[in-house]
Amino acid sequence: MNWSEHLPALTLAIPLLGAFGAPVAGIFGRLVRNVWFLLFSALTAISTLLLWQYVSAQGIAIYVLGGESWSLALPSGMSLPIRIILQVDAFSALMALIGGIAMFAGAIFSLRFMERFSGLDKFVTLFFLLTVGMLGMELTGDLFNFFVFLEIASIASIGLVAFWRDKPEAVEAGFKYMLVSIVGAMMVLIAVGILYGRYDVINFAAVAQNLHMGLAEKVALSFVVIALAMKSGAVPMHMWTPDAYGEAPAGVTCLLVAVSQASLYGLFRVCFSLYGATMGSGVVAWTIIILGMLSMFVGVTMAVIQKDIKRLMAYHSVSQIGYMFLGLGVGLLAIADPRALGEYGMTAMQGGIYHLFNYSMYKGLLFLTAGALYYRTGTRNLNEMGGLARSMPRTTIMFVIAAAAIAGLPPFNGFVSKLLIYESTFAVHPILPVVAMVTSVLTLASFVKVFQTAFLGPARERFRQVREVPPTMVAGMAVLAVVVLGLTLFPTWSLANMINPAAEALVDKAGYIKAVMGGGF
């Protein structure tokens, strides 16, 4: 067996080892722990890159944990897919790569950002556990393990959101996130239980092969859609996001952005690969589109009036999630009609997935720049900032790149994905791109406000001593800035090699089933 065939398992094993080894490394001092943190975050990112390359070259990767074959053959000849299976197609691999890049950037940034705080062994452990949860959700091939990884990610997130436990706001944010996460996880567990009760299997492909729409399946679908839409931060279930994103340390928020995308991944994996055209009506697709529209508009209008930089950015996360809901919702609407899928559905999905990639990179970068400002000024209040471009030029450049990208200014990558979404969703109804464009204008307006108030304007006396953040923090931001610029300058390559294969994998339900089930069971 070629070692690269073990990449799906290695991608989970590396951060898991990073998590449990961190307290041991911490015994040997700060330097050893930091080297451990950096080494394992780099290895995790490399592993996701290799996994993406492997899947791009070889097609869907199936990995059975603890066995050579996915099935358990009974004396009667019947075989059931009961083992723990990792199933990685182009969409899963792209999501893992996005998560890998975000966690690597967050880890580099956190090295100096967190050094003035205590309990960093626990921080590193939770950071890696959150990575394991995120990657597990994206790589698993069965429903129950999806729930398990969702819980791992939730528990680690709660710990990290409330990491500054001497701040009441952080503890409150952690508690709120815990409450909604538990309710959401219970909904997912009930849905898994319903489907297991109906089909005696929990493997995605096995359930998808046998699924037919009945009352129980509809109830399960409702629970999954709502729970994962909440975890993604869609309106009206978005209210935990400004609390959690605002209070978490900046490097963690960068990772939390990618973790929320793992929930979005789960939502679309269930909608496309598990249910697909068997959904019949367009109710779920329209629900996703409407949630997307609400998220875009409510998120951005709430962002415009914020004066706390991280809460402002968190509301923009809600707003940006709306674009992905809109793009992928329109794709879902067209799934049963090959003509509609060809005319606008695939373009909408490409736009949605491209935006997902873009969003994870520039939003992570924005949160890191907010962290850099907080690191030097000690405040998140925009009213108290001003004139920082003179003393923090590198942070300013990073902010300008990310802000231009999120606002969809040409030639930045945010424009390309938004263009694909505007033009394809217009075919469904003209109001859809109108709301999206208004949102984009308001996004630009609110980032102009941030730029003007934090970076431009007269210098404040109390920030006279402020200087640029340490090189490792700049390096963390630079990782994401380079990816944003790469996606900007090479949109054709990105679409052809990363986005298109992911969109095609998502609509190819038969291929997803066949990769595991082959001739059936």
Next chain:
Amino acid sequence: MWPTIYSGFGFWDVYSWIAFFIILNALALFFRGQGRGDYKKGTEQDEIFYGGNEVPEDGDDFAVPASSAYWGFTEALKGFYTKLLDLHTGLATDYVGYMFLTAAVLMALIVL
């Protein structure tokens, strides 16, 4: 190769835009270069014009705070914002309540 993305309805060509920005910036630098470079540094010619008044030493005294930005926009949408802010209570029970409400509505729509 001149890569272009076709959306099915239009197209996107990043390099044309970059060429456009390079030309635009060259023009901007050209016009900037036409300004007078013979001003006297360190005199009143070099000072900020602040409505004819003395410029305060600390930026805090004359900066426009972020919360004043887009005052007209928020004032015009006061009714909308009042309702929107009322929904954002910050209460954890409300967070869960909205989730259950949405789940109930979706379930009713799917099942019925």
